[in-house]
Amino acid sequence: MGKGLTDIQPPQGFAAETSATAVILASSHLGFPLSTTQVCTGSILGAGLGRRLAQVRWGIAGRIAVSWLLTLPAAAAVGGVAAWVAGQGNAGVVLVAGVAVAAAVGFYALSRRRPVNPDNVNEPRVAEPAGRTLDTTV
Amino acid sequence: MGTTWGTIGGVFGVSLGVTVLVVVMFSLGVAAWARAGGGIPRHGARRGRLDTVATAAAVVCFAACLAIAAYGIDLIVPG
Numbered sequence: 001m002g003k004g005l006t007d008i009q010p011p012q013g014f015a016a017e018t019s020a021t022a023v024i025l026a027s028s029h030l031g032f033p034l035s036t037t038q039v040c041t042g043s044i045l046g047a048g049l050g051r052r053l054a055q056v057r058w059g060i061a062g063r064i065a066v067s068w069l070l071t072l073p074a075a076a077a078v079g080g081v082a083a084w085v086a087g088q089g090n091a092g093v094v095l096v097a098g099v100a101v102a103a104a105v106g107f108y109a110l111s112r113r114r115p116v117n118p119d120n121v122n123e124p125r126v127a128e129p130a131g132r133t134l135d136t137t138v
Numbered sequence: 139m140g141t142t143w144g145t146i147g148g149v150f151g152v153s154l155g156v157t158v159l160v161v162v163m164f165s166l167g168v169a170a171w172a173r174a175g176g177g178i179p180r181h182g183a184r185r186g187r188l189d190t191v192a193t194a195a196a197v198v199c200f201a202a203c204l205a206i207a208a209y210g211i212d213l214i215v216p217g
Binding site: 014015018019021022023025026027028029030032 | 145146148149152153156157160161164210213214
């Protein structure tokens with residue numbers, strides 16, 4: 001996550017992890033539900049901004065935000081349709097199970113088109129919007 | 139929906155405070171450790187008084203960081 005959003009050096013990683021841990025522990029202790037993924041992403045964004053000459057790739061951050069906005073309604077819709085079909089009877093349950101297995105196989109096949117392995121995991125991403133540089137030196 | 143702004147504010151304040159504290163403690167510890175020679179043996183092998191003070195400060199800072207981490211683990215371990 002740190003590589004795509006902004007350039008993370010060890011101090012930023014330390015600060016990001018510490019703040020994420022503090023937020024997660026504090027809110028869990030007070031009984032607050034939260035999303036660990038969103039906390040970690042926010043802390044990495046903040047740590048990246050806190051550096052001098054901070055450069056955050058807002059295009060990537062925007063894509064992450066859009067995916068969060070879409071995920072909740074999309075999951076709700078899929079869950080609703082699946083529940084309605086499964087509620088029709090045994091045939092419905094079998095149909096939902098079959099679609100789920102087919103989808104899993106399909107996603108796996110898609111993921112193998114350009115597999116990530118130790119050789120290319122750290123390659124720079126393609127087609128990235130240029131990041132705006134924030135000069136935070138006073 | 140009943141958002142408890144007080145609790146959110148409390149979480150924000152405590153998290154901010156603890157994060158800043160841990161980061162400052164760790165940075166001070168690293169700086170003091172570097173000031174004390176960072177474990178590299180010096181020529182002449184004469185430890186000045188400032189060196190021992192810096193080493194002690196580094197130990198205190200890292201102990202504080204460890205204590206905070208231990209408290210955090212203690213929080214999430216049930217029982």
